Amino acid sequence: MILRLSLFLWIAAAMLGGFLWAPLVTALGASTRVLYFHIPSAWITVLALGWSMLHSVQYLRTRRLDHDDQAAAAAELGVLFCIVAAVSGALWAKAQWGTYWNWDPRETTIFFLLLIYGAYLALRSAIEGEEKRARLAAVYSVMAFVTVPFLIFVVPRLYATLHPSPILPQQGERGAMDPRIRICFLAMLAGFTALFFWILSLRVRLVRSERRALSESAAQS
């Protein structure tokens, strides 16, 4: 309870800081503030995919359904954060580039991540039997994950991008963040990460209690 409350207060404080305390980047104007939501969401999208694939590998090694629950829940949350990242990015692109969507490599990449998540969840819904579903979904997840580096690192090299650098510029470099922006941004990043793991644990507990209830009702009848 205390943890949940402090997470809520933490994110609220970081958000207020971003809007009231941190300055705006001159060139970006009010659209600066999208970075407090957009970059953490994009980070969670990738984190969720990595978490899902890590647990898929663990499932294939140990065959414990706990790992499959983690992998599936992370993928479901990945879709959510992927949509937040794509929509916030599109709004920012409208403000800065004049169009919501123009297949910039970063937009392409986030769109394919969404497709991969969608395909993974569609595949899961089409397989009967828990063990089989877990096994085949894990195989697909690993395969999808090995292709992602190509998307993230290779596609932007084939096509020129207008997107700001994904790596934080250091102090003194061109485009370096104002320290106040940096503090609010890192606080949001930490807050989003904690939020992800909290919702993940809720989702996994829900799936486990569903499974327990099912097996109990099967035992009674």
Added chain:
Amino acid sequence: MPPNGSNSAAAVWAVLRKECRSEWRTRYGLNAALLFAVSTLTSVSFAVGRLPDRSDLLAALLWVVLLFAALASLAHAFVREVEGHTLTLLRLVASPTAIALGKLLFNLLFLAVLEAVTVPLFLVLMGGPPVHWGPFLLILGLGSLALAATTTLVGAVVSQTRGRGALFAAVSLPLLMVVLAASVSGLRAQWDGNPVATEARLLAAYAAVVLGASVLLYDHLWED
């Protein structure tokens, strides 16, 4: 059932021969794929006419035709086993890796036949600029290898789902977007007389990574 079948090159070769023979007996997989490719090609050709100087459009259209024909047909090798209830017997005599590798080789061969018909027809109908055959065949070959490696694994997974073939295209496409982008870019560069080394390396790396992961994953495809 433990995966105790033979896992040698001989087993892979035997699976490949068996695939070719059973395909040759009915030929309905190949016929359907060829007809599909030619129909797609015809609709593309009718819709846009001849494109003598648009290498960007030509490269994209050629790969869209090939990709759609492949996605319509490459799950067939596994779906046929499931529908004919022959997978269990096959698994008794060969390891999962041998089965999957044999089917991968079959899919490659299948793609080669498909391309041998579709690509010349495409070039004749669309009337593009002269082809540089070396780079053209390199990109086509590496692209087909990457395509076959990905679709073989996905085909094996999808053949075990409800509705089998229905999901195949949707589930394969996200993994194949890199292949599509690199192959189209490579073919365009070839038509424009530019080097294709970047795209060729990218496709080769992609195929190597997917093949490596596949060999590790094949063992987990079936067990019950």
